[in-house]
Amino acid sequence: MERVVFALMSVGSIFSAVFMIYGANTVHSALALVANFFTLAVLYVLLEAHFLAAVQVIVYAGAIMVLFLFVIMLLGVDRRDSLRETIKLQLPLAYVFVAGLVGLLMYTLGSAFHRTAFTGLKQANAAGNTQGLGRLLFTHYLFPFEVTSLLLIVAAVGAMVIGKRRAPTETEPEDEDA
């Protein structure tokens, strides 16, 4: 059972990721990324991370992708870009580097983990996955958790400052090649 679900979801996630980076239409890319997030949520369930699977669907596929689609609609769908090459040999070099990266990652992961097996989370999840995570967050990881709240406030204020329109009274010259 786990094998079948894993095979389906891994193929689905790789296909949706490839479709995401090659899609000519930005909205199609965003939808492919949503599909990718859903396959990852299923993989989290397989890995006994039930709370994270829910968070993945709610925060990533929900909030973050809605924000992405909102900005895509705000800027208008742009089809000009595609795969135009501006730096000489960029495309072939990109493929060579990524192939090397895959090879390197596979070699290191394979040599380090080819014989390890899962311990399983039966014991850690005994009182429930969410309860266990909450206990860790509010004891051992309390300080990082509070710092995260600060980070979210700074990000919200920063986004407002960056996204604010300049007042029209300012006589700053517009960029010449705008």
Add this chain to the structure above:
Amino acid sequence: MISPFAYLALAAVLFSIGVLGVLLRRNALIVFMSIELMLNAVNLTFVTFARMRGTLDGQVLAFFVIAVAAAEVVVGLAIIVAMYRRKQSASVDDARLFKW
């Protein structure tokens, strides 16, 4: 049961696809989505390690990555919108304010 290596290999492949997207695409939004894909691949690695070691610490780390990614998306998209207002384009090739 599937070995952890299968999950780790899948995460590595997804991460590499994200890197490829950053290197190939010129649309800032797609580059940004590729970065999200890479963050998710790392999350999958964290969750796999959590199950491999039998503790929940990896899942807590993945939770923090999700929170930081949410903050990063908000600021990044604001920057892209500000850049679009200035240049009428979301292409990373047009972001060269330091160059004349």
